[in-house]
Amino acid sequence: MRALALVETGHVEIIDVPIPTPKSNELLIKITGVGICGSDLSVFFGHRDVPQYPWIMGHEAVGEIVELGSGVKDRQIGSRVVVEPNYCCMECGPCLSGETSGCENRIIIGMTTPGLLADYVCVPAEFAWDAPLSMPTRELICLEPYTVGVAAFRRSQAVSGQNALVVGAGSTGLMLITLLVERGLNVYFIEPHPTRSELAEDLGATAHLSSNSIPYHQSFETSGTALGMETALNLTHPGGSLTLLGLSTDPVQLIPASVVRNRLTIRGSMIYDHPVDFASAMENPPHSFSKILRGEFQLEDAQKAFEAARAVPGKSWISFEKEQSES
Ligand SMILES: [Zn+2]
Ligand SMILES: [Zn+2]
DSSP: OEEEEEEETTEEEEEEOOOOOOOTTEEEEEEEEEEEOHHHHHHHTTSSOOSSSSEEOOOEEEEEEEEEOTTOOSOOTTOEEEEOOEEOOSOSHHHHTTOGGGOTTOEEBTTTBOOSOBSEEEEEGGGEEEOOTTSOGGGGGGHHHHHHHHHHHHHHTOOTTOEEEEEOOSHHHHHHHHHHHHTTOEEEEEOOOHHHHHHHHHTTOEEOOTTOOOOEEEEEEOSOSHHHHHHHHHHEEEEEEEEEOSOOOSOOOOOHHHHHHTTOEEEEOOSOOTTHHHHHHHHSOOSOHHHHEEEEEEGGGHHHHHHHTTTSSSEEEEEOHHHHHHO
16 A cells, blocks of 8 residues: 655655554544644654654545444444544553543553554554544545644633634634634734635635734743743733744743732643543534635645645645545
C-alpha cells in the first residue's frame, strides 16, 4: 500500500509499505482523507524532530472500517470513522483525574508514532469515533481540529450571550469561531491576513477595531505569538478569562498587578481530554465546515500540499478517494 513519508526536511514521498494487521483491540481503517495542520508543518519544515526517516506523516484522519481486531465487538465494517490521534494511557495520574491531555504516556500519532497518511492504518477502537451520519465525508476532516476548540470552550466556561475575542484566524481560530458563533456568543476576531479575515466574517464573526470598546468576557489566543497573547490579555474585560491555544515560545510582557486588579483568569488549553471532548464534538457537529475546508490535494500532490498549506486560508487536506477508485 501507499504511505506518505517525510524523507528529509521539507521533502515528502510516497513509499510502499505492507498493509498493517490489526491487534485484538484495533480496527483496520481504509483512509479517505487526512487534514494538514500546523504541527504537521512543523515536522515538515524541521522545527520538530521525528524519531526516524522515512517518517509517515499525518494525524487528522478519516476513513472507513474494513476489518475488526479479534477483541472488538460492537463496531461495524463499513462505518465511517474519525481518528482521535492522541492515545492516552488511562492509567497515569492525569488520565485518572480526567485530564488525559496531560497523559504521561501519551502516544502522539504522526509525532512519536508513525502517522496516518497511508491507504490503511490500524487504530485502537476506542480512538476511532463513528462519524456523525449527517456530515459529508470530506467535512469529517475538520472534526479533530474542531475538537481542540470544543475542549477550549468547555475549559473556558464560556456561555451564550458573552462577547468573545479570537486572536488569530488560522485553522484553529476558524474552528473556534465556528463553535463560538454556533454556541450563541458574540464573536470578534483579530487577523491581519485579508483572506482569513474574510473567512472569519463569513463564519459570522466581526473584525475587532481598535476604536471599539466591546467588553470581551472571553478571549482566545490562537495565533501562537507573543504579540497575540499580549493583545488578548490587554483586551480581556475585567473579570474575564483568557484561554491560550497557540504554542508561542517567546516571552511576553505581563504586568501581574493588572492581572490581579482586573481579576483575570488565564488558562492554557492543551488539545482535548478523552473521551469527553470527542464525544461532545461528535454529538453536536457544526454546519459550516465546508467554508473552512479549502485546499484539496490528491496524495500524489502531497509535496505541493505541504508547501502551500501555510498560505492557504482555512484548512488544507489530502484526499485518498480518487486514486483508490482508479487503481
Ligand atoms: Zn492537527
Ligand atoms: Zn495517561
